[in-house]
Amino acid sequence: MKLDQRKLNILQAIIDDYIISAEPVGSRTIAKKYNLGISSATIRNEMADLEEMGYLEQPHTSAGRIPSDKGYRLYVDCLMTTRVLSLPQANYIKELYKKSTNQIEQIIFQTSRILSTITNYTAVVLEPKLNEVLIKHIQLVPIDRRCALLVVVTNTGIARDTIIRISEGVDSDYLYRISNMLNQLYKDKSLDDISLEPLINMQKNVAKNREFFNSLIDALTVSIDIEDAREVYLGGTSNIFNYPEYQDIIKAKEFLDLMEQKDLLYRLLIGSRGNGVSVTIGQENEYKELQDYSVITATYNAGSQPLGILGIIGPTRMEYSKAISVMDFMGETLSQYLTRLFAKE
Amino acid sequence: MKLDQRKLNILQAIIDDYIISAEPVGSRTIAKKYNLGISSATIRNEMADLEEMGYLEQPHTSAGRIPSDKGYRLYVDCLMTTRVLSLPQANYIKELYKKSTNQIEQIIFQTSRILSTITNYTAVVLEPKLNEVLIKHIQLVPIDRRCALLVVVTNTGIARDTIIRISEGVDSDYLYRISNMLNQLYKDKSLDDISLEPLINMQKNVAKNREFFNSLIDALTVSIDIEDAREVYLGGTSNIFNYPEYQDIIKAKEFLDLMEQKDLLYRLLIGSRGNGVSVTIGQENEYKELQDYSVITATYNAGSQPLGILGIIGPTRMEYSKAISVMDFMGETLSQYLTRLFAKE
């Protein structure tokens, strides 16, 4: 069977309609609302064909048709009318960003809120990470007699701090000397090729302060495991309730439980292919738990350096056209913002 | 009318039963299940009295009674049998803490998860803050030619970082000198009595690098506004769905929207009275949005220094006895953990 233009028109009409109404679409609706110049009977025949080809589904006999994941895919790739964000909307977003501080976490948090508010879906935003994270500075800061803070600053603008306990003989002078040494050892080194060996050797040679070194090595190990610490920011989890397909309390709970699994969200975002905007529809998702949803992701960067990923999660019956344009714009805007922040010159 | 012992016994039985069943409790149920030695008819009379006194409510004629907020209050203050956590449960919690790192945020996050898992309610945990937050260290770290990071470390073990843009003439040597100066100015000062004046003067006197100083002053202002940045950690938001009174999708959405208002949760926790465990039932809550829920909070500290607050939010029909014992234990355990971490000697 061939997918001729008429079938495509009908499919488009059905999906457009279903996205708005959330009700199975019947042949008469299409015939009346969309002037395709054919009768409902003809549309009925075509719809039967489209179902056979896998683009439509019927919830039960004598109901209208709803799009399948395959149908949505075709729609997203070929059928939908692509939009550009309206100027007022674009300005609105930019305006919101102006209120941000320069704290990276603040900006990312803000982004998740803006995204969920504007799209009405649940937003997930991954904290930035450079491909090559370099250590810019390491410092041991004495807090009181028995504890100190190890602060590691990277070129992504993120500082991590870990408490370490210190033993009797360690004073702030000593900490200062160790800080200097750590800087010499690790400054401008990539997180990936940091070796703890020099520290371990040192521990062996210096008989005293053994406990302190243990603590230090532990803390450093934790601190440089940046990947582990990339926070995922969530916004608008309750938005899912706006959609009739998730009025069911069981489904709602399922969704919320998913959203609390930070590692799942992390893998979801990380796994999104390529640069720019990417759409994953229902069963296309590699995670079973998410195969009832559609996910749209977009990358953001500083200059040409990819930094992180933002995404929205909603029902497969998503307003793809609007959502994609928003994601595109947000990725772009955030990139601009961060590029300016990190500007090399 | 007098609240004699028999009335109290009946009230206790009703509340105990209702907390488990979530169904209005009838006189026959009480007569059969709890051996009070009186017939259902007598209980009926007493129940009518208790209703008149405001301790019970009737959803509709010919239904059983449910406790009012006032009833729960009496229950919590006088009637319920107080429990202590069983040893296995206590050990279980301690075991979970052993997996934590020494990163404060990690510990607090962990706490919110443990709390929500064990109680089956939604947990909120406020990041620590000392009464007197002292700056232990300030450092400007060059990231690249045009931007640097201002890192402020406090004695609470929290580092905050803010990006600042730097102008042409500023090199890492210069940043280093400024860092030293900042440390001299602000080290061991309380956040409350930090004055930006010296910096502003400096900016006036040093004609060049005006832009850099602007940026620095802004960043410092943001960094020392610690109160603004106290993160509230949430756990188990979906737990609310476990309870029949929140099966309604509209109520559920309301709840989730509340939980996204970090500032509300912040004020809720901060406003909890006194030291130790505190229970707020329904309408007792000063925030209208939360008058359908009960909140139990507990403080945690390091030594004698109060640090922060943890809380759980659930239906007014809460397992107060169990919840209170868990909160008590968790506050204690977290305090011990942090006390050891910050131990002065």
Add this chain to the structure above:
DNA sequence: ATTTAGCACTCGCTAGTGGAGAGTGCTAAC
């Protein structure tokens, strides 16, 4: 050879009905 009108049939949704069950309040007896 398509396209369309007509029609019988299917299925979900809704409103209405009628017990069953749980619980109350009252009265009168204990």
Add this chain to the structure above:
DNA sequence: GTTAGCACTCTCCACTAGCGAGTGCTAAAT
């Protein structure tokens, strides 16, 4: 003061009937 008995109330559930939307098929029209 307590209790048994009873009439009454109200919710909940299952059942039914009818409506409406939509389909697929057939036969006529283009």
